[in-house]
Amino acid sequence: MIYLDNAATSWPKPPCVEHAIMRYLREVGASPGRSGHRLANEAERIRFDVREALAELLGVRDPRRVVFTSNATAAINLVLRGLLDPGAHAVVTGMEHNAVLRPLRALERHGVSVSIAACRADGTMDAESIEAHLRSNTRLITAVHASNVCGAILPVREIGVIARRRGIPFLVDAAQTAGCVPINVHADNIDLLAFTGHKGLLGPSGTGGLVIHDEFDIARLPPLLRGGTGSRSEQQRQPDLLPDKYEAGTPNILGLAGLAASVRHVLDRGVETMMEHEHALTGRLMEGLRRIDRVRLFGPPDARRRTAVVSFTIDGLPVSEIAYRLDEEFGIMCRPGLHCAPRAHQTLGTLPDGTVRLAAGPFTGEDEIDAAIEAVRILAEA
Amino acid sequence: MSNFAVIMVHTTSDAIHAERVLRRAGLAAKLIPTPRRLSSDCGSAVRISADDHGEAERLLRGAQVAIDRIEPLEA
Numbered sequence: 001m002i003y004l005d006n007a008a009t010s011w012p013k014p015p016c017v018e019h020a021i022m023r024y025l026r027e028v029g030a031s032p033g034r035s036g037h038r039l040a041n042e043a044e045r046i047r048f049d050v051r052e053a054l055a056e057l058l059g060v061r062d063p064r065r066v067v068f069t070s071n072a073t074a075a076i077n078l079v080l081r082g083l084l085d086p087g088a089h090a091v092v093t094g095m096e097h098n099a100v101l102r103p104l105r106a107l108e109r110h111g112v113s114v115s116i117a118a119c120r121a122d123g124t125m126d127a128e129s130i131e132a133h134l135r136s137n138t139r140l141i142t143a144v145h146a147s148n149v150c151g152a153i154l155p156v157r158e159i160g161v162i163a164r165r166r167g168i169p170f171l172v173d174a175a176q177t178a179g180c181v182p183i184n185v186h187a188d189n190i191d192l193l194a195f196t197g198h199k200g201l202l203g204p205s206g207t208g209g210l211v212i213h214d215e216f217d218i219a220r221l222p223p224l225l226r227g228g229t230g231s232r233s234e235q236q237r238q239p240d241l242l243p244d245k246y247e248a249g250t251p252n253i254l255g256l257a258g259l260a261a262s263v264r265h266v267l268d269r270g271v272e273t274m275m276e277h278e279h280a281l282t283g284r285l286m287e288g289l290r291r292i293d294r295v296r297l298f299g300p301p302d303a304r305r306r307t308a309v310v311s312f313t314i315d316g317l318p319v320s321e322i323a324y325r326l327d328e329e330f331g332i333m334c335r336p337g338l339h340c341a342p343r344a345h346q347t348l349g350t351l352p353d354g355t356v357r358l359a360a361g362p363f364t365g366e367d368e369i370d371a372a373i374e375a376v377r378i379l380a381e382a
Numbered sequence: 383m384s385n386f387a388v389i390m391v392h393t394t395s396d397a398i399h400a401e402r403v404l405r406r407a408g409l410a411a412k413l414i415p416t417p418r419r420l421s422s423d424c425g426s427a428v429r430i431s432a433d434d435h436g437e438a439e440r441l442l443r444g445a446q447v448a449i450d451r452i453e454p455l456e457a
Binding site for chain 2: 045047048242
């Protein structure tokens, strides 16, 4: 069995994740932020462990500026719906995921306008192409850090410079990069960074959140959800305090317990080290696939300009059949189709059929990559 | 007599943050339910030795921990 679907969710998880989850279930069990007894306090310590670890990993100084949501999509919705009032304009890139585009299309019905800055056919872009789309009413620039379809890494730091110069908030969708690519919200000029816990951060699904730059004024961003927080309980208005402002309701503390362990694992192993490993595997995979007749590869030709995501097609074979046969005949798991990102496939010229996506992870070995190349060769040469 | 002081905070995250910074510096810090007579945003507070009041204040400021105030705790 060869798991090459790490761009959907990473697997396996480091063993420390299940240990942390089991420890929480057996020894803690309580809800953080409520009640104040020893187990509730221990649960809050676990939640704070994750905040501290993510603040260290992503470069925000104040750990309270790491706020948790159920996933990256929820964090993105929080920002889009919070910052874009009727009459506002947003600029996004031509590689966005539906996590960004669907909420924006819904906001368009309420008087928000959206411009899409085009990317090249390999999914890369020049930051300057954002500039032509900016208007006096532009209230947000949003960029996916790396494409979930072809792995292309976008120049977020340079886009951030443009956003800074114009005083426009800048949101980065780091679903594919947090834990895989070095990120520092200060150095990269990112105001708001949406992350997920279950991909490169190697934690459980149902975890994610928003990192808010230390200088970003939270008065500008209303919460998406309001409700109980354990603080200012006498008030019927949502408190303006971080992180409680954005964390109404009982959190997924079981998932956060696992995430606390996995982010610590990522910090210990080092993002740079893991990225080197993934670049080497990606380069090997691309090199092998390139040599097979009828195989087309998408995305930047240089493995160092992408995450460990490789999209391909085989002329004359539907992508769904390729994926099915990889699974059935070779035990190789991947994801075919449009990957919830039709706009990115439009950029790559792969509509309406989509591609087959292979995504290695930190625990993938060279032998598994070689087996995948051989399997694709057998399918393509049949 | 008053042997303890209480660090009042706005959220339980801040309480844990304060506890962590103080314990890392070797101070005894204990999470307690906020005493009813002291009004607070948060149900939890951090109890320290009254002797550590000044040191705790310095450490928390240095680590930029958000606290409301420090109050003596009447025994």
